[in-house]
Amino acid sequence: MKAGVYVCHCGNNISDTVDIGELIDFARGLEGVSVVRDHLFMCSEMAWEMIRRDIVNGLVDRVVIAACTPKNHEKFFRSALEAAGLSKYMLEIANIREQCSWPHKSEKKYATEKAKLLVRSAVSKAALLEPLEDITFSIEKSVLVIGGGIGGITASLDLGNMGYRVYLVEKEPSVGGKLTKFDKIFPLNDCASCVVSPMMAEVATHPLIELITYAEIEDVEGSFGNFRVRVRKKQTYVDWDKCIGCGACTTVCPSKARVPDEFNEGLGWRTAMYIPSPHAVPRKAVHDPNVCVNCGKKTFGTKRFLRNGKEYLTPCEKACPTGAINRSIRWDPEGEIIELDIGAIIVAVGYQVMDKEVFKEYAPHSPNVITALQFERILSPTGPTEGRILKPSDMQKPNAISFISCVGSRDARYHTYCSKVCCLYMLKQARLVKEKNPEINVYIHMIDVRAPGKDLEEYYVQTRQLGINIIRGKVGGIEVLPDGKLRILGFDADIGTPVEVEVDLVVLATAIELPEDARKLARKLGINIDSSGFLKEDHPKLRTVESSLDGIFIAGCCQGPKDVSETIAQAKAAATAVAALMAGDKVRVEPYIAEVSNELCGGCGICISLCPYNALEMAEGSDETEKRVVKRDVRTCKGCGICVSSCPSGAISLSGYDDDQISAQIGAMLGVMAVRV
Amino acid sequence: MKFGLYLGCQIPFIRPDLEVSIRKTLPLLGVKIIDLEGYSCCPTWVSAPSFDEDAWLAISARNISIAEENGVDIVTGCNNCYSVLSHARYLLKDEERREKVNRILGKVGRFYRGKSKIYHITHVLSDFVGKKKLKENLEYSLDGMVVAVQPGCHMLWPTRIMDVQEENPFYPQKLKNLVELLGAKSPYYSRIEYCCGAGPSIRAIDYEKSAYFVLTKLMSIKEEVDPDFIVTGCSTCYIQLDETQQKLRKEGKVGFQIPVFYYTQILAICMGIEPDSVVRIGSIPKEDIIGRILESGRR
Numbered sequence: 011m012k013a014g015v016y017v018c019h020c021g022n023n024i025s026d027t028v029d030i031g032e033l034i035d036f037a038r039g040l041e042g043v044s045v046v047r048d049h050l051f052m053c054s055e056m057a058w059e060m061i062r063r064d065i066v067n068g069l070v071d072r073v074v075i076a077a078c079t080p081k082n083h084e085k086f087f088r089s090a091l092e093a094a095g096l097s098k099y100m101l102e103i104a105n106i107r108e109q110c111s112w113p114h115k116s117e118k119k120y121a122t123e124k125a126k127l128l129v130r131s132a133v134s135k136a137a138l139l140e141p142l143e144d145i146t147f148s149i150e151k152s153v154l155v156i157g158g159g160i161g162g163i164t165a166s167l168d169l170g171n172m173g174y175r176v177y178l179v180e181k182e183p184s185v186g187g188k189l190t191k192f193d194k195i196f197p198l199n200d201c202a203s204c205v206v207s208p209m210m211a212e213v214a215t216h217p218l219i220e221l222i223t224y225a226e227i228e229d230v231e232g233s234f235g236n237f238r239v240r241v242r243k244k245q246t247y248v249d250w251d252k253c254i255g256c257g258a259c260t261t262v263c264p265s266k267a268r269v270p271d272e273f274n275e276g277l278g279w280r281t282a283m284y285i286p287s288p289h290a291v292p293r294k295a296v297h298d299p300n301v302c303v304n305c306g307k308k309t310f311g312t313k314r315f316l317r318n319g320k321e322y323l324t325p326c327e328k329a330c331p332t333g334a335i336n337r338s339i340r341w342d343p344e345g346e347i348i349e350l351d352i353g354a355i356i357v358a359v360g361y362q363v364m365d366k367e368v369f370k371e372y373a374p375h376s377p378n379v380i381t382a383l384q385f386e387r388i389l390s391p392t393g394p395t396e397g398r399i400l401k402p403s404d405m406q407k408p409n410a411i412s413f414i415s416c417v418g419s420r421d422a423r424y425h426t427y428c429s430k431v432c433c434l435y436m437l438k439q440a441r442l443v444k445e446k447n448p449e450i451n452v453y454i455h456m457i458d459v460r461a462p463g464k465d466l467e468e469y470y471v472q473t474r475q476l477g478i479n480i481i482r483g484k485v486g487g488i489e490v491l492p493d494g495k496l497r498i499l500g501f502d503a504d505i506g507t508p509v510e511v512e513v514d515l516v517v518l519a520t521a522i523e524l525p526e527d528a529r530k531l532a533r534k535l536g537i538n539i540d541s542s543g544f545l546k547e548d549h550p551k552l553r554t555v556e557s558s559l560d561g562i563f564i565a566g567c568c569q570g571p572k573d574v575s576e577t578i579a580q581a582k583a584a585a586t587a588v589a590a591l592m593a594g595d596k597v598r599v600e601p602y603i604a605e606v607s608n609e610l611c612g613g614c615g616i617c618i619s620l621c622p623y624n625a626l627e628m629a630e631g632s633d634e635t636e637k638r639v640v641k642r643d644v645r646t647c648k649g650c651g652i653c654v655s656s657c658p659s660g661a662i663s664l665s666g667y668d669d670d671q672i673s674a675q676i677g678a679m680l681g682v683m684a685v686r687v
Numbered sequence: 688m689k690f691g692l693y694l695g696c697q698i699p700f701i702r703p704d705l706e707v708s709i710r711k712t713l714p715l716l717g718v719k720i721i722d723l724e725g726y727s728c729c730p731t732w733v734s735a736p737s738f739d740e741d742a743w744l745a746i747s748a749r750n751i752s753i754a755e756e757n758g759v760d761i762v763t764g765c766n767n768c769y770s771v772l773s774h775a776r777y778l779l780k781d782e783e784r785r786e787k788v789n790r791i792l793g794k795v796g797r798f799y800r801g802k803s804k805i806y807h808i809t810h811v812l813s814d815f816v817g818k819k820k821l822k823e824n825l826e827y828s829l830d831g832m833v834v835a836v837q838p839g840c841h842m843l844w845p846t847r848i849m850d851v852q853e854e855n856p857f858y859p860q861k862l863k864n865l866v867e868l869l870g871a872k873s874p875y876y877s878r879i880e881y882c883c884g885a886g887p888s889i890r891a892i893d894y895e896k897s898a899y900f901v902l903t904k905l906m907s908i909k910e911e912v913d914p915d916f917i918v919t920g921c922s923t924c925y926i927q928l929d930e931t932q933q934k935l936r937k938e939g940k941v942g943f944q945i946p947v948f949y950y951t952q953i954l955a956i957c958m959g960i961e962p963d964s965v966v967r968i969g970s971i972p973k974e975d976i977i978g979r980i981l982e983s984g985r986r
Contacts (some may be wrong), residue, residue: 370855370857371855371857373857487857487880489857489877489880490875490877491911492876492877492911493878497877615875
């Protein structure tokens with residue numbers, strides 16, 4: 011064995027704490043070490059060349075790097091080995107930065123001793139390294155995009171246009187997401203539906219994009235290149251192949267069968283037969299059995315005949331010109347399961363805003379206290395007031411409106427993060443009020459106005475010039491006056507006194523958060539959630555659209571609060587990342603997976619019950635004389651090692667981390683050179 | 688039903704008639720009162736709690752430990768005591784704090800376990816005595832009268848520290864329900880949760896500011912409810928609304944007068960207890976109201 015030990019100073023990150031000279035001397039004395047070198051930055055091009063040359067010159071046949079975590083530069087060092095014609099798996103990294111110099115800054119002597127142990131341990135393992143080969147798989151060239159909001163639509167269109175097959179799954183009956191509810195969007199104050207509608211139409215007609223709306227992800231198996239996804243298409247009780255979206259059924263559905271309208275954020279009503287919004291794509295009717303009153307006592311799966319022998323038809327059945335509605339069919343309430351083979355997944359499931367009911371101090375029972383999303387519906391020409399600014403309580407014009415910011419955001423009781431978009435959308439809404447009805451007094455209560463970004467500070471200044479009162483200070487409460495007016499108990503931090511404002515309508519900018527069903531989806535996919543409650547990206551700066559799992563990407567507000575332009579930018583980034591990953595025909599994965607010895611396996615099956623990835627199964631012998639053994643699936647095994655530790659006969663080993671190698675590492679760490687298990 | 692009566696200082700020293708009203712009503716409603724002998728100051732917010740947490744918690748824990756010794760929960764009439772003791776009990780659920788406090792209490796031969804809960808008198812009446820028992824004991828009714836209630840902020844916030852909680856402290860129900868049980872109407876008014884102005888010694892530091900709170904509150908009560916009288920759940924609010932209202936009248940800032948009662952006072956009168964024994968000290972005359980109640984005749 012000729013091991014080369016390469017010690018990095020990491021500028022002074024390591025060398026300030028660990029005595030490099032002493033470490034080098036120590037490494038030189040280790041058995042099997044032929045070369046020891048150090049460098050100010052081992053991740054530099056010059057150091058790379060130094061390692062490569064040592065291998066080419068025959069000085070070194072395996073490499074030990076003492077530097078930072080393998081997460082940072084393992085790939086880089088491997089490339090040096092490959093370039094020199096050595097298997098890239100003849101590399102071992104001792105992490106003497108994150109695991110030594112950083113945590114032990116104040117104890118230099120101890121840190122040096124620890125670094126020696128880490129290096130000795132790595133050298134011991136290096137002695138047992140074997141040249142492994144990468145495993146390659148073919149890639150399924152299709153992408154699943156979960157969430158049909160502006161993020162999901164953008165990513166789908168980009169990927170479709172690049173030639174990939176895309177399945178766009180949306181849980182609502184229509185794509186478009188929250189953006190279809192907005193009136194206008196900053197900074198140009200252009201109409202939101204004009205932005206999103208053409209994209210919705212395009213995504214619906216794109217030859218490579220298949221739209222699966224009113225559907226949710228049931229489960230996901232497999233890994234990058236070969237996901238197997240089961241999608242549950244919820245029951246609409248309407249034959250969508252026949253439905254032409256005329257809306258005739260929705261007009262005859264009786265008004266007693268009604269619930270608050272989701273599209274209008276509860277400010278209006280919808281019937282049991284409904285088309286979700288005027289912009290709906292696909293424009294198809296949906297039946298809601300929880301709301302249906304069973305007109306004429308005709309339940310699903312039954313026929314009813316009148317005295318004259320004619321079949322009785324419910325109003326919706328009668329109204330449908332194409333026969334898409336047929337209540338005598340026994341529809342399966344569970345809907346249907348669609349199975350998809352997928353190469354990569356983009357999660358763009360969006361956000362929800364907090365409910366006003368949570369905030370007892372803000373008189374949530376008053377109909378004139380509304381969320382900003384509800385006010386967006388009031389401003390919109392497709393909303394319950396057709397764009398006129400009216401109070402929900404009596405449909406009269408308000409004389410004064412107060413906006414309250416940071417409701418649930420930047421608040422230790424709920425969410426400590428800033429929801430980022432509230433300041434600007436409140437300014438936008440205030441501005442739309444002033445443009446439509448300049449006589450309405452507008453107050454905005456803010457902790458402070460956050461308007462960073464292109465054109466946004468200018469937007470703020472322009473808005474102020476319209477005569478909007480911006481009061482810096484947190485609102486403590488809202489009191490309801492006998493005439494229904496609302497008294498805002500505010501604070502003006504600029505003059506340092508409490509202020510009270512009496513208004514007719516209050517708009518709460520409630521916090522943006524990840525919906526509960528998105529959290530469930532994250533569990534199904536196996537991706538992480540960060541401390542703020544949003545989906546976690548793999549690296550906050552370098553890998554912002556990648557999740558911790560290969561082949562699963564995230565985009566839009568499910569990763570954190572964002573405005574439309576940022577969501578689109580991230581969706582495009584995610585689409586590009588997917589395309590780059592799938593550009594090759596094969597995917598190469600590290601060979602660190604479990605190996606089962608047929609000879610030793612007793613076929614007890616303990617490992618099968620423990621495998622978190624369902625990668626193990628029992629292979630029955632071809633005849634009775636042949637014994638049952640466990641088989642491991644190369645594609646699904648993640649190399650977690652749980653089966654290895656559970657096997658009573660020691661029949662399973664983990665390539666690259668086998669018992670001998672790990673024992674050698676531990677032994678070297680403890681100072682016992684030979685530990686056998 | 689047994690409770691340890693923690694009177695505090697304000698009620699027995701400044702408004703002993705409130706103490707009489709408590710001592711006369713509770714036993715008739717089946718509540719046995721145990722006096723917590725040897726109790727000290729709670730200690731009130733402007734004393735130890737504002738500068739020495741250990742001292743505060745030790746003093747409060749000592750007071751609560753007396754109730755523990757007697758095997759009873761505590762009932763207070765004063766919101767300040769209620770709030771200080773509840774807060775201490777809440778903080779002492781933390782093991783570290785509890786150990787520290789018990790090391791201090793060891794010096795006077797006491798031990799705090801955290802067994803006794805802290806209740807306000809309105810909690811005992813609404814959640815323990817109950818509607819039925821209360822109604823059985825009423826002899827006079829407040830039929831046709833309108834009452835503005837003032838529960839007092841220390842009984843409402845912060846709810847997480849309390850053993851009994853209002854569902855929405857911005858719309859307190861307990862005192863309102865107790866008043867309506869006596870036959871009166873008690874409508875909501877917008878300043879119901881508004882401070883009386885006696886809070887952390889504003890009254891002592893800045894009379895003008897303190898009086899401004901009373902004026903704001905009274906204006907909201909007068910304009911929105913126009914009640915026959917006010918009922919408070921807090922002895923501090925009771926004194927503040929009564930005395931400062933009189934001062935505001937003399938200064939010409941208000942042209943009306945609204946009598947103020949503490950809840951057990953009005954309860955005692957409705958229960959047929961001699962009004963003279965439970966209503967003795969005050970600024971705004973209450974005779975007119977008492978007369979009207981008694982005139983309405985026994986049920």
